[in-house]
Amino acid sequence: MGNPLEITDLVYKKNQKKIITNLDLTLKPGKIVALLGENGAGKTTLMRIISGVAKNYRGTVKVAGFTKEADRKGHLSFTDGLTGFANSTKISDIIKFYQILYQDFNLKQFEQLREFMNLKPDLRLSELSKGMKEKLVVALTFSRRVDLYLLDEPFSGIDAMARKKIIKSIILWKQEKSTILVSDHFVNEIAAVLDEVVIIKNKTVCMQKSTEAIRADNQSVEEFYESFYQREEDE
Amino acid sequence: MEFKDNIPIYLQIKQYLYRQIITGKLKPGKKIPSVRELAVQLTVNVNTVQRALQQMNFEGILYTKRGEGNFVTEDTTLLEKTKRELINAELDKFVQSMNSFGVSDEQILKSLTEYLKEERK
Amino acid sequence: MAEFSRLFNRFFKIKTRKLHIILFFQLIAALACAFFTYYEVTNWHIRKNPQNNVGLIPEWTLYFVILAFLVILFVFILTPLQSEKFNHSQTWRLAGISDSQFYLDNVLSTFVSFIYMLALEVVATVMLGFLSFLVDKDFQRGLHDFLMDLHPNFDYNVFWTVIGTIVLAILSCFFLYFVISFFNFASQSIIDFVPANVNGALVKILHLFIIFVLIWFFFKIQHIFVYKILLSVFNPANYGLAYSSDLPFAILSTTICNLILLGSNVFLFNHFYEASERK
Numbered sequence: 100m101g102n103p104l105e106i107t108d109l110v111y112k113k114n115q116k117k118i119i120t121n122l123d124l125t126l127k128p129g130k131i132v133a134l135l136g137e138n139g140a141g142k143t144t145l146m147r148i149i150s151g152v153a154k155n156y157r158g159t160v161k162v163a164g165f166t167k168e169a170d171r172k173g174h175l176s177f178t179d180g181l182t183g184f185a186n187s188t189k190i191s192d193i194i195k196f197y198q199i200l201y202q203d204f205n206l207k208q209f210e211q212l213r214e215f216m217n218l219k220p221d222l223r224l225s226e227l228s229k230g231m232k233e234k235l236v237v238a239l240t241f242s243r244r245v246d247l248y249l250l251d252e253p254f255s256g257i258d259a260m261a262r263k264k265i266i267k268s269i270i271l272w273k274q275e276k277s278t279i280l281v282s283d284h285f286v287n288e289i290a291a292v293l294d295e296v297v298i299i300k301n302k303t304v305c306m307q308k309s310t311e312a313i314r315a316d317n318q319s320v321e322e323f324y325e326s327f328y329q330r331e332e333d334e
Numbered sequence: 335m336e337f338k339d340n341i342p343i344y345l346q347i348k349q350y351l352y353r354q355i356i357t358g359k360l361k362p363g364k365k366i367p368s369v370r371e372l373a374v375q376l377t378v379n380v381n382t383v384q385r386a387l388q389q390m391n392f393e394g395i396l397y398t399k400r401g402e403g404n405f406v407t408e409d410t411t412l413l414e415k416t417k418r419e420l421i422n423a424e425l426d427k428f429v430q431s432m433n434s435f436g437v438s439d440e441q442i443l444k445s446l447t448e449y450l451k452e453e454r455k
Numbered sequence: 456m457a458e459f460s461r462l463f464n465r466f467f468k469i470k471t472r473k474l475h476i477i478l479f480f481q482l483i484a485a486l487a488c489a490f491f492t493y494y495e496v497t498n499w500h501i502r503k504n505p506q507n508n509v510g511l512i513p514e515w516t517l518y519f520v521i522l523a524f525l526v527i528l529f530v531f532i533l534t535p536l537q538s539e540k541f542n543h544s545q546t547w548r549l550a551g552i553s554d555s556q557f558y559l560d561n562v563l564s565t566f567v568s569f570i571y572m573l574a575l576e577v578v579a580t581v582m583l584g585f586l587s588f589l590v591d592k593d594f595q596r597g598l599h600d601f602l603m604d605l606h607p608n609f610d611y612n613v614f615w616t617v618i619g620t621i622v623l624a625i626l627s628c629f630f631l632y633f634v635i636s637f638f639n640f641a642s643q644s645i646i647d648f649v650p651a652n653v654n655g656a657l658v659k660i661l662h663l664f665i666i667f668v669l670i671w672f673f674f675k676i677q678h679i680f681v682y683k684i685l686l687s688v689f690n691p692a693n694y695g696l697a698y699s700s701d702l703p704f705a706i707l708s709t710t711i712c713n714l715i716l717l718g719s720n721v722f723l724f725n726h727f728y729e730a731s732e733r734k
Contacts, residue, residue: 115650131379143732152548152730155647173551180732183546199461200550263377270373270380291337291378311342311382319339 101164103128103247103278104149109158111141111148118144120302122158126278128246131269131292134282135324136299142282145299146249150177163246173203175247176240181232186225190218190235201243208272209242215268230257237265241272248273250281254288262288290320298327335376343378347386350376355395355406356417363408366396458552459560466541466564467571470534474572477530478579481522488522489514510591516583523576530572535632538565539639548730555721562632569628619702626709633716637673640723642666647729681708 102125109122118141126132134142147153149160151168162171184193197204213220216234227235237253254262270292273279283289286296290310298306306327313323337346354360366372369387373380387404390396394412396404407413432442493511495504509517538561541547548557587594642665646658685708 113647115648129381147545147729147732150549152545154725154727154729167553169551169553169556172549177549179546179549181546182731182733183541183544196465199465202457266377267374270377271370273380275380287339290339291343291376294379294381311344311385314340314342317340321339 101161102126103163104280105159105161106149107159109145109148109156109160111144111153111156117302119148119156122303124297124304124307126247126280126295128276128278130294131273131279131281132295132297133286133289133293134280134297134299135286136282136284137328138284140284140299141302142284142299143251146177146251146280146282149247149249150175174245175249176243176245177249178236178240178251178253181224181236181239184224186223188224189220190222190224191220193224193235193239194220197239197242203244205242205244209238212238212241212268212272215271216264230261233257234261234265237268241268244274244277246277248277248279250279252282252284254283254285259288266292286324287321293320296320296324298324300327337376337378343382344386344389347372347376347378347383348390351386351390352395352416352420355413356420360406362406362410362413364406365402366404366406368403458550459556462550462552462557462560463564466538466560467568470537470564470568471571474530474568474575477526478572478575481526482519482579485518485522486515488518492518510587510593512583512590513587513594516580516587519583520580523580527573527576531569531628531631534565534569535635538562538632539635542636542639542724542728543643543731545730545732554725558636558721558724562629562636565632566625566628616702619706623702623706623709626706626713629713630709630716633713633720634673636720637716637723638666638669640720640728641669643729644723644727647727677712681712685711 104124104126106122106124109119110117111119122145134145136142144153148156149162149171151171159166160171163174165171165174181193184196194206194209197209198206216238218231218235218238222231224232233253233255237250240248240250253265257265266289269279269281280297281289286293293310295307295309296313297304300306308323310320313320335350337343351360351366354366355362360366367375369380369383372378373383376383387396391398391404394409395407395416397407398404429439429442433439437445489511493504493507493509493514494501507514541561542558548554550557552560588598642662645665646662649661686704
């Protein structure tokens with residue numbers, strides 16, 4: 100089996116506008132990696148391409164050694180906004196959906212995560228606050244056993260307590276060999292749990308570096324990240 | 335436990351564990367929390383904890399029992415040495431900052447004795 | 456294959472969820488219609504309508520059957536539109552299954568849930584008929600006379616025409632599904648392709664415009680394809696067949712059109728039609 104993720108020479112255009120150009124990215128097993136970049140840098144698009152729900156791209160995308168979209172989807176778990184459900188859908192119905200659609204969905208694990216996050220199963224989607232929904236999405240994503248987890252801005256717009264809960268759940272429930280790619284435009288809170296940072300700028304990956312190597316240069320991860328966007332403003 | 339952002343976290347984890355051992359929160363010959371427990375407790379990456387523990391194993395302050403986990407050494411000389419190192423490091427910081435205030439070594443001694451006398455009252 | 460049937464089950468469950476409620480309302484509505492035909496309400500007094508000579512239960516059955524046509528038409532149009540929502544939904548498309556299988560699952564489950572709706576209607580009608588038969592003397596007699604008048608003589612020609620018509624109906628059903636998908640996929644792919652310097656409202660208008668152009672173009676092509684190309688190749692007259700073999704020709708041409716549409720839909724779905732993050 101190959102690396103959790105291997106992307107070579109990825110190009111993606113939409114409406115005749117280049118969104119990603121010549122992007123290469125390899126992630127090794129067992130890592131927690133941040134995908135950093137400004138809003139609109141293409142983080143979500145990249146995750147959607149990896150998951151095979153964005154189409155018409157060029158280049159190769161391998162997940163756990165598989166290039167076919169169906170296999171890729173089977174070996175990764177992507178935080179989906181649950182937009183395919185009506186607002187009146189109960190959490191228990193969503194669980195049923197996941198159980199049926201994903202064979203690797205582990206109900207016991209979900210129940211543990213759900214309790215850890217203090218989510219009641221009889222609630223409906225419309226009754227969830229933003230933080231609760233974010234927690235539910237993360238719980239669902241981590242209840243699958245896969246090689247690659249794609250977390251698309253799981254901390255956007257939620258309070259510090261919920262954030263801490265989600266981070267702790269990531270540490271607790273991550274399997275040894277699986278790799279997590281978590282996108283954010285903000286790195287401070289998660290810096291301590293990261294192995295690596297990947298920075299997207301100018302439609303491609305401009306830097307991939309280990310966080311401890313950054314700190315060994317007496318730099319904080321945040322300073323390091325900001326320096327990339329600083330440079331552009333200076334130019 | 336808050337970590338400094340610009341110092342490798344595995345070094346800070348080591349410092350944290352030394353302290354725990356010297357202050358007796360982790361006792362000689364006793365098992366320390368598992369890698370994952372420590373990671374959750376400190377909200378840090380499991381790999382980083384692993385790295386810190388590996389180094390401490392290498393230094394001898396911890397030892398591994400296969401399948402059981404990591405234990406604090408019972409080697410008293412090594413523990414003493416570690417304690418001394420920790421004290422020296424703290425003193426280093428103290429003296430350096432005093433020096434930066436323009437306090438001479440002799441004055442440091444004097445001030446410290448006076449300070450301790452005041453406090454002990 | 457396991458994935459295929461699991462996804463199918465999930466689609467089927469969700470697509471049939473509302474059908475039972477629709478059937479329930481249909482029963483209530485038919486009963487209400489029957490009630491107000493059978494009785495007359497004047498000045499808050501209810502009395503039997505003197506002009507009406509049909510029993511309440513047969514009346515109910517009759518209204519149910521009339522409403523059934525409307526309801527079936529409604530479901531027939533609604534279900535393929537609903538399935539386009541699934542095609543567009545990221546939540547669903549993340550399922551670990553190939554796009555081709557996903558699309559087939561979606562189309563087949565739409566068809567099966569429509570058949571399920573037909574079956575529900577038939578069962579309900581038979582049950583109401585049976586109820587009428589039990590409680591209503593006139594209905595019993597009427598049914599008896601009707602069955603006596605019926606002379607069941609088996610005619611192969613009629614048999615084949617019925618079978619052929621059923622096959623054609625099924626093919627046409629899929630034709631509708633495929634055409635709706637095709638317009639949806641093709642127009643969205645074009646929208647994703649053209650340079651977007653326009654705002655949201657304009658994109659919507661452009662989208663509609665593209666759909667209309669596609670519809671016009673599509674039927675033009677289909678017309679030429681069926682009447683000029685297919686008919687010249689498969690003209691029944693060429694094979695010494697009579698006029699009555701229009702039905703096989705219709706079946707054949709619809710099958711070919713369906714296959715072409717299915718092929719292009721699967722292609723578009725695999726390579727161009729993206730799932731959306733939004734509702």
